[in-house]
Amino acid sequence: MQVIPAIDLRGGKCVRLVQGKFDQETVFADDPVQMALHWQSLGAARLHLVDLDGAKTGAAQNTKVVARIVDALDIPVQLGGGIRSVETAKLMLDLGVERVILGTSVVLDRDLASAVIDRFGDQIIIGLDASDGFVATHGWQEVTDVPAVDFASEMESLGASRIIHTDISRDGMMEGVNLGAMEKMARAVKIPVIASGGVTSIDDIKNLKKIERLGIEGVITGKALYTGSIDLPQAISLAGG
Numbered sequence: 001m002q003v004i005p006a007i008d009l010r011g012g013k014c015v016r017l018v019q020g021k022f023d024q025e026t027v028f029a030d031d032p033v034q035m036a037l038h039w040q041s042l043g044a045a046r047l048h049l050v051d052l053d054g055a056k057t058g059a060a061q062n063t064k065v066v067a068r069i070v071d072a073l074d075i076p077v078q079l080g081g082g083i084r085s086v087e088t089a090k091l092m093l094d095l096g097v098e099r100v101i102l103g104t105s106v107v108l109d110r111d112l113a114s115a116v117i118d119r120f121g122d123q124i125i126i127g128l129d130a131s132d133g134f135v136a137t138h139g140w141q142e143v144t145d146v147p148a149v150d151f152a153s154e155m156e157s158l159g160a161s162r163i164i165h166t167d168i169s170r171d172g173m174m175e176g177v178n179l180g181a182m183e184k185m186a187r188a189v190k191i192p193v194i195a196s197g198g199v200t201s202i203d204d205i206k207n208l209k210k211i212e213r214l215g216i217e218g219v220i221t222g223k224a225l226y227t228g229s230i231d232l233p234q235a236i237s238l239a240g241g
Contacts, residue, residue, distance in 0.1 A: 001212045001239040002046055003205065004194070005039040005232065006222035007032050007069075009062040009081075010052040036069045039225070042232045047077045048220045054082020055103070060092070070096040080127050080164075089116055093123055101164060103127035106155065107137050107144060114158050122161040125194070128152055129166045130181070136168055148181075149188040156189045162217060163189065167197035177204045177219075183211050192217035199224050205235045 007014050014032040036047055049069065053061035060066075060082040070077050080101030083089050089100045099122075106113035106126060117124050129136040130148035137144060152163055165185045167178040175198055182195045192215050195208055199221040208219050219239065224230040 001209055001216060002194075002218035003044070003232065003235045003239045004046045004048045004078075004218050004220045005044050005225055006048040006050065006196075006220050007035055007039075008050045008052050008222065009065055012062060012065050032065055033068050033072050036073055039232065040073055040075050043236050044232065045075055045236075046218070047073065047075060049077055049079045049081075049097075051079065051081030055080070058082060058084055060088055063091070063095070066092070066097065067095050078125060080125075085112070086116055086119060089120060089124070093120065099123050099125050101125045101127040103129060103137065107135055107146065107151065110154070110158070113155065113160075117159045121159075124160065126152070126155045126160045126163045127166070128155075128163050128185075129168050131168050133181070149185060152185060152189050156191050160191060162192040162194065164194040164196055164220065166220075169197075176200050177208060179207050179211070182208065182216065183214060186211060186214035186216055190215070194218040194220060196220040199230070201229055202231075202235060202238065205230070205238050209239055 009032060013030050014035045049066060051060055051062045066079060076098035078099040078101060079092055079097045080103060083100050083102055084105035092100050102116060102124060128148055128151060131143045133148055135144045135146040135148055135151050165182060167181050177195060177198045186193045194217055199219060208216055221230060225232055
């Protein structure tokens with residue numbers, strides 16, 4: 001199970017939001033490239049990037065910073081936020097991003113989801129953001145009536161190779177992972193699931209490790225790393241990746 005540090009980009013800086021709320025922002029670094037290199041130096045095997053401006057506007061906004069990060073790192077990078085077309089997905093992959101994450105776009109347009117998955121295969125991750133079991137869209141600003149597990153199953157049937165499942169009610173709250181929701185999602189699909197949202201302490205890593213066998217491939221953590229609540233090398237050692 002990989003432990004994947006997250007860098008959320010807004011206005012070219014490394015920030016964290018609380019439950020995706022843009023008016024509750026903390027800036028953790030003015031230079032995301034140096035932050036990315038820091039997590040790599042501590043043993044991260046993969047980095048998770050989110051273009052928050054892109055998630056909000058629907059179009060990639062931090063492309064130059066993403067390119068600088070990709071060029072600086074030796075480890076693979078996955079990117080979400082504002083990727084809502086085949087062309088944008090290709091642009092980011094051409095920059096050197098290993099995997100791109102589709103969120104709102106696939107909820108709103110299943111034909112697009114199918115086209116992107118068919119073209120790019122396992123370079124596509126489905127970003128499934130959920131609130132109380134229902135899919136959230138537009139940078140978490142809207143909640144649909146689509147059950148998260150049903151949506152995950154539909155994406156699996158279209159050929160999706162993995163899912164990032166984020167419980168937005170826990171994200172940035174430092175309240176711990178919603179283990180029940182993660183287990184339910186992992187049992188609902190046969191493809192790997194990456195857990196996200198609410199990772200607060202090393203106990204969350206331990207608890208997710210217990211259900212790794214169900215298909216939990218990795219865990220994304222952000223705020224807990226920046227505040228020192230989780231020590232990255234310790235978490236990587238415990239998770240085994």
